Structures are given as C-alpha cells and as structure tokens.
Amino acid sequence: MLIFRETIALSGDRDVVAARRCVGQALDKIGASLLRRTRMVTAVSEIARNTVIHGGGGELEITAFNDHPSRVETVFTDSGPGIADVARALSDGYTTGNGMGLGLGGAKRLVGEFIIEGQAQGGTRVKMVGFAR
Amino acid sequence: MPWPTPSGGWATASAVSTVASGSSAAVIFIEDVLLVSIPDDIDDSGITTLQDRIAEEIVRHRARGVVIDISHLDVVDTFAGRVIGQIAAMTKLLSARSVVVGMRPAVAMTLVELGMTLAHIPTALNVRQAMKLLRAGDG
Numbered sequence: 001m002l003i004f005r006e007t008i009a010l011s012g013d014r015d016v017v018a019a020r021r022c023v024g025q026a027l028d029k030i031g032a033s034l035l036r037r038t039r040m041v042t043a044v045s046e047i048a049r050n051t052v053i054h055g056g057g058g059e060l061e062i063t064a065f066n067d068h069p070s071r072v073e074t075v076f077t078d079s080g081p082g083i084a085d086v087a088r089a090l091s092d093g094y095t096t097g098n099g100m101g102l103g104l105g106g107a108k109r110l111v112g113e114f115i116i117e118g119q120a121q122g123g124t125r126v127k128m129v130g131f132a133r
Numbered sequence: 134m135p136w137p138t139p140s141g142g143w144a145t146a147s148a149v150s151t152v153a154s155g156s157s158a159a160v161i162f163i164e165d166v167l168l169v170s171i172p173d174d175i176d177d178s179g180i181t182t183l184q185d186r187i188a189e190e191i192v193r194h195r196a197r198g199v200v201i202d203i204s205h206l207d208v209v210d211t212f213a214g215r216v217i218g219q220i221a222a223m224t225k226l227l228s229a230r231s232v233v234v235g236m237r238p239a240v241a242m243t244l245v246e247l248g249m250t251l252a253h254i255p256t257a258l259n260v261r262q263a264m265k266l267l268r269a270g271d272g
Contacts, residue, residue, distance in 0.1 A: 013177045014176055016176060035239045037239075038239035039239075039243050039246070041207070049177065049210075102211045105248075106246070
C-alpha cells in the first residue's frame with residue numbers, strides 16, 4: 001500500500017539537500033535499517049546532483065510502499081541532453097578513488113534496483129528502489 | 134574576540150556563512166588547530182565555500198592542523214568526500230595536517246561501496262583524540 005508520496009523540483013543545491021531529507025523520511029516510514037537508509041540517501045544525493053548539474057534541472061518523485069515488498073521508489077526525470085554512453089557513464093571513474101565520476105555507478109551499487117534510460121521526449125529517467133529488508 | 138583556553142592558549146571562533154541559504158559551518162581556532170564542524174544540512178556550495186575559507190584561515194592563523202568534524206553528517210556522498218579529500222591535500226600543501234573525526238559507521242561503509250577510499254586522511258574517534266594525534270606528530 002502506498003504510504004508516502006512527494007515530488008521535489010531539482011534545480012539547485014538546496015534541492016539536493018531537500019531530496020536527501022525527503023527520501024530519508026520515506027525510508028524511516030518503512031522502517032529501513034540505518035545502513036540501508038544511509039546507502040539510499042547517498043544514492044539519491046548523487047542522482048539528484050546529476051539531474052541539477054548535467055540534466056539542466058528536473059524532478060524527483062518519491063513513493064513509499066509498506067508491503068509487496070516494503071520499499072521506497074525514487075524516479076528522477078530531466079529534459080537535458082541525455083547520456084550518450086550509459087555503460088561508460090556507469091563504469092567511468094571507478095578506479096580513481098577520489099570521487100570523480102563515481103556518482104552514477106556508485107549509486108547503482110547502493111540500491112536494490114537501478115534503471116536508467118533515455119526518454120522519448122529527450123532527457124534521462126532514473127529509477128532507484130530501496131528495500132526495507 | 135579571542136578567549137583563553139585551559140591550557141593557556143587562545144581560541145577564536147568565526148562563523149563561515151554559505152553562499153546559498155544553507156546553514157553555516159562553525160570554524161574555531163584553538164591551540165594552533167582549526168576545528169571545523171560541518172553541519173548536517175550543508176549544501177554543495179556551502180561545502181565549496183568552506184573549503185576556500187579553511188585555506189584562508191590556515192594561512193591567517195598559521196594553523197598547524199585542521200580537525201574536520203563530520204559527526205553531524207549522516208550522509209557523505211562523492212561530492213562531499215571529494216571535497217574532504219581536497220581539504221586534506223590542501224592542508225598538507227599549506228604545511229599543516231588534517232584529521233577527520235566523527236565518521237559514522239554507516240557512512241564509512243557507504244564510502245567504501247562508492248569506491249572512495251580517503252585512505253590518505255587520518256581519522257580519530259573524537260576531537261580530543263584528534264588533538265592528541267596532531268600534537269604527537271609535531272617536532
């Protein structure tokens with residue numbers, strides 16, 4: 001059953017903070033463990049930032065469900081240039097260790113489900129799901 | 134306005150205000166060490182401003198160490214992690230040393246999963262241990 005829904009406009013720095021806070025609230029509602037909460041909020045922070053900086057701004061929709069299974073879903077959409085080489089974007093920077101280019105691939109590793117795709121009308125859509133257990 | 138510390142030194146404090154409307158980081162100079170506490174709702178531009186301010190304060194006070202307190206951060210992502218790494222590198226270039234304190238276990242685990250090692254930065258459990266570490270390394 002849907003127990004939480006929130007939409008956040010992503011256009012600047014403060015919105016990335018708002019996204020983190022809101023997803024944290026949703027994860028608390030489904031009783032996610034501290035580690036799962038930390039991992040997903042971190043992943044959301046990465047994608048929210050990407051949306052603002054590379055996507056030219058966009059939107060985040062957060063929904064939480066308390067069954068089948070308990071989870072928080074986050075869908076990011078933007079109308080930016082899109083990602084030309086998704087496979088590369090997901091793998092680039094992983095070996096440098098200093099943070100550059102780790103955001104996308106890193107976020108993928110931190111959540112239960114990760115889907116990234118270009119949209120027909122242009123821009124990118126990223127869906128991430130974090131499970132309560 | 135400086136105030137005396139128990140060990141006979143002086144401490145000063147200044148609030149570093151961020152460019153955006155986010156909250157400020159507290160920067161205190163105590164016993165030749167800059168103690169920086171990063172607030173939980175800091176945003177990207179706030180972290181960047183803080184990095185610049187730390188560089189200025191290290192030089193201004195001739196600080197020999199920087200303690201970066203991240204105990205209020207329940208999330209450290211690749212941006213924050215990278216800036217912390219930059220602060221440490223910059224501190225070294227300015228002939229000082231930095232120590233990170235207050236890293237939460239979940240944050241540490243997540244940083245490893247992100248592939249951010251930050252292995253070159255010493256850490257301590259709390260500010261007191263950090264000050265001991267910095268004092269021990271001198272002379």
